Every structure is written in structure tokens, then in C-alpha cells.
Amino acid sequence: MLIDWFTVAAQIVNFLVLVWLLKRFLYAPILKALDAREKRIASELADAAEKQAQALAEREEYKNKIEELERQKAELLRNAAADAAALREKLMMEARSETEALREKHQKQLNDEYRSLTREIARRTQASVFAIAKKALADLAGADLEERITYVFVRRLKEMDARSGFPDRLIVKSAFELQPSLRASIEEAIRKFSGAEIVYEQDSGLFSGIELVAGGQKIAWSMGDYLGMLEQEVSALIRAGSGEEK
Amino acid sequence: MHLSSDDVIIWQHGFFRLNLTILTTWGLMLVMVVTSRLVTRRLSDGMRIPRLQGMLEVIVSTTGKQIEEVGLSHPEKYLGFLGTLFLFVALSNLCEIIPGYEPPTGSLSTTAALAICVFIAVPLFGIMESGLKSYLATYLDPTPLMLPFNIVGELSRTLALAIRLFGNIMSGSMVIAILLTITPFIFPVLMSMLDLLTGLVQAYIFTILATVYIAAATKAREE
Numbered sequence: 001m002l003i004d005w006f007t008v009a010a011q012i013v014n015f016l017v018l019v020w021l022l023k024r025f026l027y028a029p030i031l032k033a034l035d036a037r038e039k040r041i042a043s044e045l046a047d048a049a050e051k052q053a054q055a056l057a058e059r060e061e062y063k064n065k066i067e068e069l070e071r072q073k074a075e076l077l078r079n080a081a082a083d084a085a086a087l088r089e090k091l092m093m094e095a096r097s098e099t100e101a102l103r104e105k106h107q108k109q110l111n112d113e114y115r116s117l118t119r120e121i122a123r124r125t126q127a128s129v130f131a132i133a134k135k136a137l138a139d140l141a142g143a144d145l146e147e148r149i150t151y152v153f154v155r156r157l158k159e160m161d162a163r164s165g166f167p168d169r170l171i172v173k174s175a176f177e178l179q180p181s182l183r184a185s186i187e188e189a190i191r192k193f194s195g196a197e198i199v200y201e202q203d204s205g206l207f208s209g210i211e212l213v214a215g216g217q218k219i220a221w222s223m224g225d226y227l228g229m230l231e232q233e234v235s236a237l238i239r240a241g242s243g244e245e246k
Numbered sequence: 247m248h249l250s251s252d253d254v255i256i257w258q259h260g261f262f263r264l265n266l267t268i269l270t271t272w273g274l275m276l277v278m279v280v281t282s283r284l285v286t287r288r289l290s291d292g293m294r295i296p297r298l299q300g301m302l303e304v305i306v307s308t309t310g311k312q313i314e315e316v317g318l319s320h321p322e323k324y325l326g327f328l329g330t331l332f333l334f335v336a337l338s339n340l341c342e343i344i345p346g347y348e349p350p351t352g353s354l355s356t357t358a359a360l361a362i363c364v365f366i367a368v369p370l371f372g373i374m375e376s377g378l379k380s381y382l383a384t385y386l387d388p389t390p391l392m393l394p395f396n397i398v399g400e401l402s403r404t405l406a407l408a409i410r411l412f413g414n415i416m417s418g419s420m421v422i423a424i425l426l427t428i429t430p431f432i433f434p435v436l437m438s439m440l441d442l443l444t445g446l447v448q449a450y451i452f453t454i455l456a457t458v459y460i461a462a463a464t465k466a467r468e469e
Contacts, residue, residue, distance in 0.1 A: 002249065002250060002354040002355075002412075003354050003355050003358055004250075004252040004263075004265070004355045005355075006261065006262075006263055007252050007263075007265060007267055007268060007353065007355035007356070007359075008355045008356075008358050008359045008362070009359075010268050010359075011267070011268070011271060011350070011355060011356045011359035011360070012359045012362060012363060014268070014271050014272070014275060014359075015330070015331075015334065015359060015360060015363055016363070017275070018275050018278065018279075018330055018334060019326050019327055019330045021275070021278075021279045021282075022278065022279070022282060022326065022329070022330045022333070023326040023330075025279055025282040025283045025286055026278075026282035026286060026302065026306070026329075027306060027322075027325050027326055027329060029286035029289055030286060030289070030299075030302055030303055030306045031306065031322060031325075032289075033286075033289040033290070033291045033299075033303070034303060034306070034307060036291035037291045037292075040291060
């Protein structure tokens with residue numbers, strides 16, 4: 001007999017025991033481990049997908065931010081350029097006006113200097129000419145300058161015709177104190193055409209001269225006249241000189 | 247020379263007889279259970295796993311996939327029974343490579359026991375899945391006239407299961423034993439190689455047939 005029924009029964013029991021043991025020690029733990037791994041992989045994949053989505057969203061956000069920053073930068077640059085242009089224009093205007101003011105000031109200063117220089121020249125020239133003339137006249141005539149002046153003045157008086165219309169009071173102005181002899185010669189010359197009262201006054205502004213003031217008329221001889229002419233000539237020369245410099 | 251390892255009695259006490267078939271089966275069970283226990287004691291569910299765990303995972307998941315491909319939608323319910331069937335038969339056949347080893351599957355008692363287990367498991371799974379009434383109704387398909395044929399078919403396929411496995415494995419062992427006496431060199435090696443292949447194929451066939459029978463029994467509900 002090929003079949004031993006005791007063995008058959010024993011093998012059935014053995015097999016069932018083996019099924020139970022393997023279920024307990026093999027299939028259950030292995031399936032559990034597989035499930036756990038699958039779950040872990042699924043969760044990691046989900047996590048990765050979530051992270052990817054998050055990363056994409058963040059990328060998009062940063063892209064937008066960068067675009068916004070670029071836009072702001074361009075706007076700021078534009079504004080800065082406009083501000084700079086405006087500031088440059090303003091500074092240029094200020095510089096121009098400042099320059100103009102400086103130039104005007106300088107011009108005014110130059111004019112002032114010119115005027116003071118002219119005055120100074122006139123004053124010095126006058127003094128020099130006066131001194132030179134005084135010295136020259138003294139040297140040449142051997143007489144006092146005042147006498148010579150009075151002499152010239154008296155000669156002019158004598159050249160005048162007697163005429164009516166002179167006031168009652170004649171004023172003789174001189175730059176220096178007239179000596180009694182000089183006053184006598186002057187009075188003599190005046191009496192030829194007028195019998196008016198003669199008043200003597202001293203006026204330092206006459207520049208070594210004598211003048212007779214009678215109402216609206218004036219007879220005079222003065223170094224100041226010559227000096228005035230000289231001053232005009234010198235002024236003309238200086239103006240011509242500064243015109244050439246410019 | 248003996249035809250079956252059942253004949254080799256190791257210890258006997260009255261009705262109880264410890265023969266080589268039972269002893270070898272215990273040895274195989276011990277190896278399987280101890281190996282499983284050693285591997286599953288420290289299971290890793292991380293990305294890096296020990297080699298043996300990987301091997302067992304491949305075996306378990308592939309068995310599950312095969313069961314699913316045959317038509318059972320929840321393989322984990324049948325994995326314990328069908329997977330153990332495959333592993334036991336396969337290991338029993340593959341150990342033939344060990345000199346002096348006599349496979350338990352070469353004993354008609356073992357194959358009959360396995361076939362009886364399938365014979366009982368098929369209606370059990372069928373009833374568990376679709377209920378007693380609808381399972382019994384399958385015997386009346388397509389007409390009640392088919393009832394005797396269905397019953398005979400049920401019995402004959404169980405017999406066929408047992409005989410097929412026994413015949414293949416026993417004949418393989420027998421052929422090698424005979425060849426060893428005639429040409430002790432080369433040819434037994436080639437035959438052993440062929441036998442290993444046959445052993446694996448038989449394990450696969452036995453398990454797949456059991457799966458198909460269970461799938462047919464549980465089909466009523468799924469339909």
C-alpha cells in the first residue's frame with residue numbers, strides 16, 4: 001500500500017501547523033513591513049510633491065518680487081535721473097546768476113576803482129601841476145604866484161567894458177588871502193566899470209584862482225580851469241586804455 | 247530499495263509510527279520557521295534592507311501577485327495557505343540536491359495529505375467568500391444534471407493533484423537512484439539538475455492549480 005493513513009494524518013497536521021507558523025513568523029511581518037514601506041514611500045512622495053508645489057509657488061512669488069523690484073529700480077532710476085536733471089538745471093541757474101552777480105560786482109568794483117583812480121590821478125596831477133606851475137611861475141617871473149594870478153585877473157578885468165546892470169555888491173573870491181596891494185589893483189580895475197561895493201571871500205575850492213561874481217556873471221582865472229581840462233583829457237585817455245584792455 | 251520514505255520507520259510506539267517522511271517534514275518545517283523567525287525578528291521598513299529580508303519579501307510579494315493574477319482579488323487572505331503550500335513543496339523538492347535526502351513529496355501519503363488539504367480548503371474558502379448556499383449552487387451549474395459530474399470532478403482533481411506530484415518527484419528520485427547504479431558519473435548530475443527544475447515546476451503547478459480551484463469556488467460571489 002503506497003498510502004500510509006497515519007502519515008497522511010500526521011502530514012495534514014504538520015502542514016496546518018506549518019501554515020500557522022509561517023503566517024505568524026513570515027507572511028504577517030513581511031506584509032506589515034511591505035505595507036509600512038509602501039506607506040512611507042507614499043507619504044514621502046506626497047511630501048515631495050507638496051514640497052515641489054511649495055517650491056514652485058515660492059519660485060513664482062520670488063519671480064514676482066524680482067519683477068516688482070526691477071520695476072521699482074527702473075522707476076527710481078528714472079526719478080533720480082529727472083531729479084538730477086532738475087538739480088543740474090537749478091545749480092546751473094544759480095551758478096549763472098551768481099556769476100552774473102559776481103561779474104556785476106566786479107564791474108562795479110572796477111568802475112569804483114576806476115573812478116577813485118581817476119580822482120586820485122586828478123588830485124595828484126592837480127597837486128603836481130599846481131606845485132610845478134607854482135614853482136615854474138616863481139622861477140620864471142621871480143615874483144610871487146599870487147601876484148601873477150592877480151595880475152592876469154586884473155588884465156582881464158581891464159579888458160571888460162563899462163556896462164550897466166552890475167549889482168551893487170560884487171564878490172571877489174580867491175583861493176588865497178589877497179594882499180592889500182593886490183586888493184588895491186583889483187579895486188582900481190573894477191572902478192573903471194563899476195562903483196559897487198567889493199566884498200572879498202576866500203574859497204579854497206578855486207584852485208589858486210580869483211573870480212568876480214556879479215549877479216549871474218562871472219569873471220575868473222583859475223588854475224582849476226586848466227586842471228579841469230587836464231582831468232578831462234586824462235579821463236579820456238584812461239577810458240581809451242580800459243576799452244583797449246577789454 | 248524502497249518506493250516511499252514512509253517505509254523507513256525510525257521509531258514506533260503502538261499506532262504511532264515516526265517514519266522518515268514525517269521526520270524530514272519536521273526538519274523542513276524547522277528550517278522554514280527558524281529562517282523566517284530569524285529574518286522577521288529584525289525587519290527593516292527603511293530603504294536599505296538585509297538581503298534575506300529582501301529575498302523573503304520578493305517571494306511573498308511575487309506569490310501574492312501570482313495569486314492575484316489567477317483571479318483572487320485579495321491575495322493576503324489566501325497567502326498563508328497557498329504560499330505555504332508552494333514553499334513547502336518547493337523546498338522539499340529542491341533539497342533533493344542534498345545526498346541521501348528523500349523528499350517528503352516523494353511519498354504519496356504527503357501528496358495525498360496536501361491534496362486533501364486543498365480538497366477541504368476549496369469549499370471552505372468558497373463558503374467563506376460567498377456563503378454556503380451560493381457555493382453549493384455551483385455544483386448545480388450549468389444544470390442540476392451536472393451535479394454527479396461536478397462531484398466526481400472534485401474528487402478526481404484532488405486525486406490527480408496527489409498523484410501528479412507524487413509521481414513526478416518519486417520518479418525523479420527513482421531515476422537518479424537507478425542511474426547511480428548503472429552510470430555513477432555525469433548522468434546522475436544532469437538528471438539531478440533536471441529534477442530540480444521539475445521539482446520547482448511541480449511546486450508551481452500544484453500551487454497554481456490549488457489557486458485556480460479556490461478562485462473557481464469563490465467566483466460565484468464575484469460574478
